[in-house]
Amino acid sequence: MKVEVKVRSYDFDPLGVTHFLSYFRFISEAFEELMEAAVRRKAMPKPGVRLKAVEVFGVSLPITKAECRYLAPTRFGELLEVKPELEELQPSHLTIKYKISRKSNGQLVAEARTRHVAVDKSWRRAEIPGELVEIVENLLEDRAEGET
Amino acid sequence: MKVEVKVRSYDFDPLGVTHFLSYFRFISEAFEELMEAAVRRKAMPKPGVRLKAVEVFGVSLPITKAECRYLAPTRFGELLEVKPELEELQPSHLTIKYKISRKSNGQLVAEARTRHVAVDKSWRRAEIPGELVEIVENLLEDRAEGET
Amino acid sequence: MKVEVKVRSYDFDPLGVTHFLSYFRFISEAFEELMEAAVRRKAMPKPGVRLKAVEVFGVSLPITKAECRYLAPTRFGELLEVKPELEELQPSHLTIKYKISRKSNGQLVAEARTRHVAVDKSWRRAEIPGELVEIVENLLEDRAEGET
Amino acid sequence: MKVEVKVRSYDFDPLGVTHFLSYFRFISEAFEELMEAAVRRKAMPKPGVRLKAVEVFGVSLPITKAECRYLAPTRFGELLEVKPELEELQPSHLTIKYKISRKSNGQLVAEARTRHVAVDKSWRRAEIPGELVEIVENLLEDRAEGET
Incomplete structure (x- = not known):
């Protein structure tokens, strides 16, 4: 999976250099x-319908750390x-690495x-469902899918 | 009332000109x-407590139009x-003008x-309470208050 | 010409409503x-090369007013x-209207x-070149081109 | 030195949680x-004049890595x-840690x-001038200065 992003006019610092913030926008x-x-x-929702991860998999995945070099x-x-790429997987944590x-x-x-x-829905720590891991791993390995 | 804002490093376009978006950030x-x-x-809430306008005045004021020259x-x-400045006041609408x-x-x-x-709380159109108008008018006329 | 944009996770206000700022991001x-x-x-630049409008047409088109309903x-x-859509065209001004x-x-x-x-390059007011107007008009009328 | 920042209406994700991007805005x-x-x-510039670090100290300090927990x-x-806080200092690198x-x-x-x-001015790697380090260390230790 590769996601295409574009450097926009609002991504700059006063020197005309892409701002360090914008790379976090990209990821x-x-x-x-x-x-x-x-x-x-x-879940294959109908067109125009957008389900949340927490509704489909029972968990959401808030960010506890972010970094960029x-x-x-x-x-x-x-x-x-x-x-x-899936860099680290633990029962209730995972780390994704992004090559830009x-x-x-x-x-x-x-x-x-x-x-x-x-x-989970009540913001209590939960285990990452095996099915979510499997789908994510398949998506990340897929060279075609997920391009926008 | 005057609100001080600062042009930040993330407010620029590729030519090093403050982006037109950022003025909407300022207002x-x-x-x-x-x-x-x-x-x-x-409502004079306790320190650290932040009440929403809709809780205190029974209405919130979502934006229906924004413009900048x-x-x-x-x-x-x-x-x-x-x-x-309060530029226009109608029973359920108001327009604020900002000089930057x-x-x-x-x-x-x-x-x-x-x-x-x-x-109102259910996002149905409501009348702007007279008390809210009065407080806003007083704040806007006040030269000292509201500066940050 | 139609440009596809997506409402992103960073486009929201505290109530979970798309922020009024983000529509200016879209346009x-x-x-x-x-x-x-x-x-x-x-100019048909080579892949990976990005020419500026001012280099190709001799003028750039900074924004003097922006609005959104x-x-x-x-x-x-x-x-x-x-x-x-090209809403207004004058010798050195133009107004573009965006339906979202x-x-x-x-x-x-x-x-x-x-x-x-x-x-122009020295930020002095200039006339909009007829060729730029023609190309813009053709692009705007084109139903296919310019989709991203 | 402490810098006061405020969580703004444009800092949110669709769930009404402050977006992870915004903490990079704060730092x-x-x-x-x-x-x-x-x-x-x-340099004690006149009011309204803003000198760049590179003009005053001969170097600027672009970011090579950013992270947030x-x-x-x-x-x-x-x-x-x-x-x-100044966490690490090397001849041509430094790391600043921010407690929010x-x-x-x-x-x-x-x-x-x-x-x-x-x-330096030509974006070649340079040594951090001792005077800049000393001023930064003094500022960081100062409990009063730099509050906005």
């Missing part, structure tokens, strides 16, 4: 696409590809991570 | 300060003053407006 | 796509279509406008 | 205040205090870090 979009694809694969600058209008590359030449521009804890 | 903050001050004046560029780190000026020399850099409709 | 993206398409149609709420993950609709059923959720002034 | 503001205070202490949720309108706490009761809600590399 936020990638994680949203991943969870949306997982929900769709399990910056490797190369990006430019206005540039298309980037965010490739998420230029679409034009594949150059890695940033590497990020989000760590998530599984919580 | 959003000014409106938040106005409503927070109105709630405080009526751009008159002069602003720079990174610049302090701006947003001065809200440089703190350093008073130069007007943008002029904006938000139009609001009053809705 | 910013639509205008960026329009200008990028105009540049591509005129909000008609219906939108939901997390919802796909919206932004359809720009749900992709699922075409319902109009917001209507926005941006007014632009043409400036 | 961005804290770092901006720190650098602005350092520049002021060295999330410990407790925050609410709309809540005042937070960001307390930066509720102003009302001091509870720690997040802990973040930014790592910076010193570069």
